[in-house]
Amino acid sequence: MLDIPGLYGPRRPLPLQVAPVAGESTGSFVNRLAHRNGMSLAEFLDRVGQNGASVSADPARVEKYPQYTEMYVNEAGLRYLAVLCERPPELLQRALPSLGAPHLLAGQEDAEWRWPWEPLAGHLVRGCSLCARTRGIAGPVWLMSSDSWRLCRRHARWTDDSRGQEQDCVRLAGLEETGVAHRYRQRLAARLGPAGEEVFADAFQVAVHWWTRMPDTLRWVQRAWAAGLGAREMRAAPLVIYPEAAVLARAMLGFERAGRRDTTGRDGWLAGVEGLMEDWGVDVAEGREPLLVWLARHRTAVPEHGEPRRRLALAPGHNRTAARTGSLGQRSCLPWQLGMPASDL
Numbered sequence: 414m415l416d417i418p419g420l421y422g423p424r425r426p427l428p429l430q431v432a433p434v435a436g437e438s439t440g441s442f443v444n445r446l447a448h449r450n451g452m453s454l455a456e457f458l459d460r461v462g463q464n465g466a467s468v469s470a471d472p473a474r475v476e477k478y479p480q481y482t483e484m485y486v487n488e489a490g491l492r493y494l495a496v497l498c499e500r501p502p503e504l505l506q507r508a509l510p511s512l513g514a515p516h517l518l519a520g521q522e523d524a525e526w527r528w529p530w531e532p533l534a535g536h537l538v539r540g541c542s543l544c545a546r547t548r549g550i551a552g553p554v555w556l557m558s559s560d561s562w563r564l565c566r567r568h569a570r571w572t573d574d575s576r577g578q579e580q581d582c583v584r585l586a587g588l589e590e591t592g593v594a595h596r597y598r599q600r601l602a603a604r605l606g607p608a609g610e611e612v613f614a615d616a617f618q619v620a621v622h623w624w625t626r627m628p629d630t631l632r633w634v635q636r637a638w639a640a641g642l643g644a645r646e647m648r649a650a651p652l653v654i655y656p657e658a659a660v661l662a663r664a665m666l667g668f669e670r671a672g673r674r675d676t677t678g679r680d681g682w683l684a685g686v687e688g689l690m691e692d693w694g695v696d697v698a699e700g701r702e703p704l705l706v707w708l709a710r711h712r713t714a715v716p717e718h719g720e721p722r723r724r725l726a727l728a729p730g731h732n733r734t735a736a737r738t739g740s741l742g743q744r745s746c747l748p749w750q751l752g753m754p755a756s757d758l
Contacts, residue, residue: 426499433500433508434545434554438537440484440528441555442509444476446498448552458526475528479555480539480576483511483532487518487525510535510557532557536740539572539581541565553581560740562651564595571640575648583640583652591636591652594659601662608725611735612669614745615707616662620654621742621751622703622758623695631694650751657693661686665707669725672714679708703747703758710734710746 429449433442447457455472475482486494491512495502506512516533518525540554544565556563562573564585569592571583585591601609624633633653634644642649668682686704687697710730727735731746742750749758 423493423496425496427497430499431550432548433498433505434540434548434550434556435508436556436558437509437540438479438483438532438555438557439486439509439511440475440479440482441553442498443484443494444479445550445552445554479553480537480574482528482530483537483557485511485516485518485527485529485533487521489522490524490526491517493524534739535559536561536574538563538574541568541570541572542582543568543570559738560651562648564592566592566595571652573648573651583642585640587639588636588652590656594655597659597662601666605725607737608727611727611731611744611746612665612725613658613662614735614741614743615731615747616665617651617654617658617741618745618747618749619661619703619707620658621650622747622749623657623700624650624654625749625751625753625755625758626699627696647752657689657695660689664689665711666725669711669714669727674712674714679712683708703749706747 427446427450431442431445431449443457444454447454450457453472454476458472475484491502491505494512495505498505502512506514510516511532511534518527535557536559537555538558538561540556540563542553544567545551545554558574562571564571569585571585571591572581598610598613601613603609605612623630628634628645628650633649636653637644637646637649640649640652642652664682664686668678671678671682673679673681683701683704687701690697690700711728712730713728733746734748735746736743738744
C-alpha cells in the first residue's frame with residue numbers, strides 16, 4: 414500500500430489492477446481500471462472525487478463516449494488515483510499526459526475531477542488494437558496525441574480521432590511509402606531536436622495546402638483508395654500527403670543548411686521543388702504559392718556562432734509564428750490549417 418502523508422480518502426488500492434499505456438488518456442485509464450474491478454465509472458469516481466461531474470458531462474455519457482472527453486483532476490485527485498491504482502503519482506504523470514502539472518486543476522483540498530467535452534490540449538486518438546492485445550487489453554485504449562492521428566510502425570496501422578467511424582484503423586499494407594515518411598520524420602526529430610520537427614511541420618503544411626486545392630491529384634487518390642478511404646475524405650489527407658511532405662522536408666532542410674538565400678539561391682531551390690511537383694502530378698502553378706510564402710518567412714538565416722551543425726537554427730521569420738509544441742499545424746510558420754476551405758488559403 415502506498416503511504417502518502419496527509420492523504421484523506423482511499424487508503425488501499427483496488428484489488429485488481431491495470432497498467433497504464435504510455436500516452437494514454439486519463440479517462441481511458443480510469444475506465445479500464447473501473448471495469449477491471451466490476452465498477453461503473455460513476456462508482457469509481459465516488460472513490461476518487463466528491464465534487465460531481467462538470468456541467469458539460471456526466472459519468473454515464475463519458476463512459477459511453479470515451480472518444481470525446483478527457484478527465485482532469487486536481488492534486489488531491491491525483492493522490493487518490495495513485496492509491497487506488499497502487500502507483501506513485503510521479504509514475505502516473507509520466508505515463509498519462511493529462512495528469513502533468515500544467516493540466517492539474519487548481520486549488521481545493523478535496524479531490525476534484527472534470528470532464529470537458531474537448532481535451533484541453535491535443536487529440537484523443539484510438540490506440541492500435543494489436544498493441545493493446547499484446548498487453549492483454551481487450552477493449553479500446555484512447556491515447557493523447559499532439560496530432561489528430563498516430564502511426565503504429567510495429568503493426569503498420571494508422572489510427573486517428575475520427576468519431577463514429579466503423580473503420581477504427583487503416584491498415585498500411587501497400588502504403589509502404591507512408592511508413593518510410595514517418596521514419597524519416599522521427600529521424601529528423603532525433604537528429605535535430607525541435608527544429609527537425611518544425612522543418613517537417615512546414616513541409617507538411619505546404620502539402621496540406623496542395624491537397625486542399627488539389628485533392629484529386631492521382632497519387633493521393635490512389636493512396637486513399639488503397640487505404641479504403643474516400644479521395645476527398647478529410648481523414649485521408651494526412652495519410653496520403655505524408656510521403657510528399659517527407660521529401661519536401663528533406664529539400665527544406667537542404668535549403669536551410671546551404672545558406673544561399675539570395676534571389677539566385679531561392680530561385681534555384683524553387684525550381685528544384687517544382688521539378689518534384691511535376692513528378693508527383695501536382696500542378697506547379699497552383700502549388701508554387703505556399704512555397705513562396707515559406708521562402709518569404711525563411712529569407713534570413715540565423716548566424717551560426719560556432720554552434721554544432723546538428724543544432725539547426727531556423728529563420729527568424731519562422732520562429733516569430735511557429736509554436737514550440739503542439740500539432741504539426743501549430744509548429745509550422747505557415748498559417749493555414751487542415752480543414753480550411755480552399756478559398757480561405
